[in-house]
Every structure is written in structure tokens, then in C-alpha cells.
Amino acid sequence: MGKVTGFMEYERLEEGYEPVPARLKNYKEFVIALSSDQAKQQGARCMDCGTPFCNNGCPVNNIIPDFNDLVYRGDWQNAITVLHSTNNFPEFTGRICPAPCEAACTLNVNDDAVGIKSIEHAIIDRAWLEGWVKPQPAAVKTGKRVAVVGSGPAGLAAAQQLARVGHEVTVFEKNDRVGGLLRYGIPDFKMEKSHIDRRVQQMEAEGVVFRTGVLVASLGEGSKVTNWAKETVGAEELKAQFDVVLLCGGAEQSRDLPVPGRDLAGIHFAMEFLPQQNKVNAGDKLKGQLRAEGKHVIVIGGGDTGSDCVGTSNRHGAKSVTQFELMPRPPEEEDRPLTWPYWPYKLRTSSSHEEGCEREFAIATKEFIGEKGKVTGVKTVRVEWQGGKMVEVPGSEQVLKADLVLLAMGFVSPVSPVLEAFGVGKDARGNAKASTEAQGAYATNIDKVFAAGDMRRGQSLVVWAIREGRQAARAVDEYLMGSSVLPR
Ligand SMILES: Cc1cc2nc3c(=O)[nH]c(=O)nc-3n(C[C@H](O)[C@H](O)[C@H](O)COP(=O)(O)OP(=O)(O)OC[C@H]3O[C@@H](n4cnc5c(N)ncnc54)[C@H](O)[C@@H]3O)c2cc1C
Numbered sequence: 001m002g003k004v005t006g007f008m009e010y011e012r013l014e015e016g017y018e019p020v021p022a023r024l025k026n027y028k029e030f031v032i033a034l035s036s037d038q039a040k041q042q043g044a045r046c047m048d049c050g051t052p053f054c055n056n057g058c059p060v061n062n063i064i065p066d067f068n069d070l071v072y073r074g075d076w077q078n079a080i081t082v083l084h085s086t087n088n089f090p091e092f093t094g095r096i097c098p099a100p101c102e103a104a105c106t107l108n109v110n111d112d113a114v115g116i117k118s119i120e121h122a123i124i125d126r127a128w129l130e131g132w133v134k135p136q137p138a139a140v141k142t143g144k145r146v147a148v149v150g151s152g153p154a155g156l157a158a159a160q161q162l163a164r165v166g167h168e169v170t171v172f173e174k175n176d177r178v179g180g181l182l183r184y185g186i187p188d189f190k191m192e193k194s195h196i197d198r199r200v201q202q203m204e205a206e207g208v209v210f211r212t213g214v215l216v217a218s219l220g221e222g223s224k225v226t227n228w229a230k231e232t233v234g235a236e237e238l239k240a241q242f243d244v245v246l247l248c249g250g251a252e253q254s255r256d257l258p259v260p261g262r263d264l265a266g267i268h269f270a271m272e273f274l275p276q277q278n279k280v281n282a283g284d285k286l287k288g289q290l291r292a293e294g295k296h297v298i299v300i301g302g303g304d305t306g307s308d309c310v311g312t313s314n315r316h317g318a319k320s321v322t323q324f325e326l327m328p329r330p331p332e333e334e335d336r337p338l339t340w341p342y343w344p345y346k347l348r349t350s351s352s353h354e355e356g357c358e359r360e361f362a363i364a365t366k367e368f369i370g371e372k373g374k375v376t377g378v379k380t381v382r383v384e385w386q387g388g389k390m391v392e393v394p395g396s397e398q399v400l401k402a403d404l405v406l407l408a409m410g411f412v413s414p415v416s417p418v419l420e421a422f423g424v425g426k427d428a429r430g431n432a433k434a435s436t437e438a439q440g441a442y443a444t445n446i447d448k449v450f451a452a453g454d455m456r457r458g459q460s461l462v463v464w465a466i467r468e469g470r471q472a473a474r475a476v477d478e479y480l481m482g483s484s485v486l487p488r
């Protein structure tokens with residue numbers, strides 16, 4: 001373990017942030033990572049618990065006590081080996097994971113959790129800097145061909161694992177750049193895109209072929225999901241050309257708000273707004289980018305996607321930014337004895353909220369108000385929750401000014417025509433139906449078609465997508481070869 005008395009001697013250290021006025025001027029990352037010495041001290045706090053709840057709380061089961069100890073001892077090279085043994089892309093999770101491992105840390109029972117995410121961040125950034133992250137091409141090729149549909153974290157993790165055991169892997173991506181929501185969705189100020197480019201280079205050196213701008217099957221009439229495809233490949237064609245097709249297309253169908261006035265100009269899905277800024281940051285010239293400057297912006301939806309709209313609107317120079325949440329305001333502090341080691345219910349204030357945002361809780365949207373076809377306001381009503389049911393508070397209607405409304409109420413399902421083109425069965429929520437257990441894990445009802453990530457589990461987290469990609473790779477390898485050396 002780190003230092004036997006470390007948890008009593010040292011406090012949890014938070015990563016720093018650039019000051020708000022400085023970071024609002026651009027779209028660059030603004031988190032100041034721990035120094036090597038600070039990370040070492042944080043590693044010293046780890047108690048190397050007999051039952052490491054952190055390891056169980058982490059969806060990829062990172063071997064946290066071991067890398068904490070290695071960092072404490074200054075053995076950074078072995079720390080990255082341990083970290084990479086369970087996670088292909090710690091530079092993604094070290095930046096944008098909400099860190100369920102920390103919620104589960106034993107120290108979190110009555111003290112502050114070990115800063116596990118900041119240690120992960122420090123390990124992987126140092127590993128890249130030192131040149132320790134190298135391609136690992138397979139020594140022997142199997143001659144088996146795998147098509148991965150979708151280049152988000154699930155598709156990337158699966159492709160890397162499969163290439164490393166010798167399969168010929170081609171990743172099909174309808175957008176013009178690789179990365180899924182990491183690329184088009186998550187703002188650059190949370191994660192700069194050079195981290196994805198560097199991994200793509202590594203994976204290409206491992207033999208993975210990326211075909212961007214290629215749509216597999218069809219999205220259906222009038223779909224608003226991101227799509228910069230220049231060609232299309234049919235489901236049957238893909239099945240005929242490859243030994244396995246692994247569907248990692250995400251859960252891109254945004255939840256709509258069909259109240260009166262929805263068709264007014266100025267009301268957009270978050271996923272129309274956010275990817276445009278990602279593109280501009282990448283150097284693309286867009287005609288008529290959706291911009292928030294000088295506007296009263298209302299973001300409907302209190303989650304991460306909504307918070308990303310807040311941060312982007314403030315960087316555009318919005319006049320005001322207000323975020324609505326249907327549920328009541330959560331408590332500032334969790335009830336630890338009740339929730340530990342699980343993800344606690346408490347108020348979460350993101351760095352984007354700190355940059356300037358009015359947050360309204362227990363509020364519902366009744367109608368969009370407009371003039372000359374353009375949105376000018378949102379009619380709202382306060383709500384209460386009685387016996388699990390939402391009840392409107394009489395007389396609480398009001399109209400708030402709005403020139404731009406961003407709908408960030410989550411995602412209902414994957415795009416169903418893609419699943420239908422393959423004949424893949426769906427679960428009750430419209431996700432690709434496949435279990436994650438035992439023989440036949442990640443396999444759909446259609447022979448040689450597998451599914452993983454948000455397309456199988458519904459909209460989730462990057463770390464869950466990486467887990468599913470890795471596990472699906474093992475299942476595909478077993479299907480192709482009869483057995484697999486890939487980790488479960
Ligand atoms: C705005 C936003 C912010 C988020 N912030 C966070 C965060 O901070 N932390 C976190 O952990 N999670 C976050 N998430 C969730 C996280 O991004 C997703 O859970 C994760 O990216 C899912 O990975 P995936 O690989 O399953 O799918 P995706 O990342 O959605 O990737 C799917 C890819 O498949 C492609 N595709 C789909 N269909 C086809 C087709 N037919 N042909 C070709 N290509 C296709 C899509 O274009 C896309 O690139 C956020 C989500 C959003 C929307």
C-alpha cells in the first residue's frame with residue numbers, strides 16, 4: 001500500500017482550474033493536473049483496502065490500489081502498465097469520467113475519497129510525454145475480418161482489442177472524423193480532440209482501418225442526428241464482406257419536447273448545437289453556425305449535455321443562460337451511510353455552471369412563445385412531486401425570455417432503422433438486444449452480428465462504453481477462434 005499513515009496525514013487535493021474569465025475566452029482544456037509530487041502524495045492516501053470498493057465501483061474495474069501504490073513509489077511506468085491492463089483510453093476517462101470509483105472509495109465513508117481520477121490523469125499524461133504509449137501490433141494475423149460500426153469509445157476499444165489479437169478490423173463511421181460523442185458532442189474544453197487523434201494513429205499502426213464518411217444502412221427520413229457521410233454501405237453487403245459485424249452506433253435519438261410552438265425557429269436539439277462548435281474548433285468553416293452570442297439562452301435538461309450547452313453558450317457570449325430541470329433541487333450533501341458505495345444523489349455543480357448559469361429546478365415547459373416564426377420566450381409552470389407523480393402548482397405559470405432554446409433532455413434510443421436493416425431485435429427501450437453474460441455475450445439474434453456500448457445499453461458513460469467494447473471484443477474473438485486470451 002501507499003504510506004500506512006498517509007490517509008491521516010494528507011488531505012485530498014483537487015485539480016485546479018484556470019480562472020473563469022481566462023477560460024471563457026477559448027475552447028481549450030482548463031483543468032490544471034496534479035504535479036508528480038502532488039499525485040504521489042495523493043497515492044499515499046490509499047489504504048489498499050482488503051476489499052477495494054473503488055475497483056468494484058469502476059466500470060472497467062481499474063486495479064486502483066495497485067496504481068496508487070506504484071505512483072506513491074514513483075514507478076510511473078508500471079503504473080501505466082497496470083492502468084492500461086483494464087482501460088484502453090485512460091486519457092479520456094482521466095478527463096471526463098464522473099469517477100464512480102471515488103464515490104465507492106472506503107475513505108468516502110467519513111472522509112474525502114482518494115483523488116483516483118486525478119492520479120489516473122497524471123499517469124496517462126506522463127506516459128504519453130515519456131513515449132511509453134506505443135503501438136502493440138499482433139505478432140500473428142488470424143485472417144478474420146471484423147467490421148465495427150461506429151467510432152465512439154465502445155467501437156474504438158473493441159477495435160483496438162481485436163486488432164491486437166490479430167484480426168483485420170475496419171471501423172465504419174458516418175461522421176467525417178473518428179471519436180463518436182468524444183469528438184462531436186463533448187466540448188473541446190472538457191476534452192481536446194488531439195487525444196483522439198493520437199490514439200487513432202496508434203491504432204492505425206496496429207492495423208486498424210478507419211473509413212470515415214461512410215454510413216452503414218440508413219438513418220431514416222428527416223433524421224437530425226450528425227451525419228457527414230459521403231457513401232453508404234448496406235447491412236447485407238457488410239455481413240457478406242466480414243466474418244463479424246459489431247454494432248457500436250451509440251444511442252443518438254434525442255428526446256424531443258412536443259409542446260405548442262416547438263416548430264418555431266431558434267429551438268434546437270443540443271446535438272445540433274454542440275457538434276457545430278466542435279467542428280469550428282477543428283478548423284472547419286460552417287455556414288450559419290448556431291450561435292448564442294447576445295441571446296437569452298434556455299437549456300432544457302439538467303444533465304451533462306445541458307451543462308455542456310451552458311459552457312458553450314457562455315463561450316459564445318450569451319446575454320443570459322438559464323438551465324431547467326424537471327426534478328426538485330437535490331441536497332447539497334449526500335446521505336453517506338445510506339448511499340455509499342453507490343453513486344450518491346446530490347446537487348452537482350459543473351465547471352460550466354460556475355462560469356455563469358441560472359439553474360431552475362422543479363420547472364416544466366408548457367409552451368414556446370414566438371413572434372414572426374421565431375422563439376421569444378418559454379412558458380413554464382412550477383411542479384411538485386407527490387407520490388412519484390408530477391403535479392403542476394396552480395398559478396405558477398410564467399414566461400421567460402428566450403432567443404435560443406436548447407433541448408438537452410437525454411436520448412431515447414439508438415437510431416432504429418440501422419438496427420432494423422440488420423434485423424437485430426430490440427429490448428423494451430429500443431436498444432439492440434444482447435446480454436452481457438456467459439456464452440453468446442454481446443451477440444444479437446442475428447448470426448455474426450454483435451452489439452455494444454450505448455447502442456446496446458442506452459445512453460450512458462464513456463467508461464461503460466469502453467467496458468462494453470473490451471468485453472464485446474473478447475466475445476467476438478471467442479466466436480471467431482473458439483477461445484480468447486483477451487480479458488473479460
Ligand atoms: C453532450 C454529451 C456530453 C457527454 N459528456 C460525458 C462525460 O462528460 N462523461 C462521460 O463519461 N460520458 C459523457 N457523455 C456520454 C458518452 O459520450 C457516451 O455514453 C459514449 O460516447 C457512448 O459511446 P459509444 O461508443 O457507445 O457511442 P457514441 O460515442 O455515440 O459513438 C457512436 C458512433 O457511431 C456512429 N454511427 C452511428 N450509426 C452509424 C451508422 N449507421 N453508420 C456509421 N456510423 C454510425 C456515430 O456517428 C458515432 O460516431 C456525454 C454525452 C453527450 C451527448
Ligand code: SF4
Binds near residue numbers: 045053055105
Ligand atoms: S477504496 Fe479508496 S482507499 Fe481503498 S483501495 Fe480503493 S482507492 Fe484505496
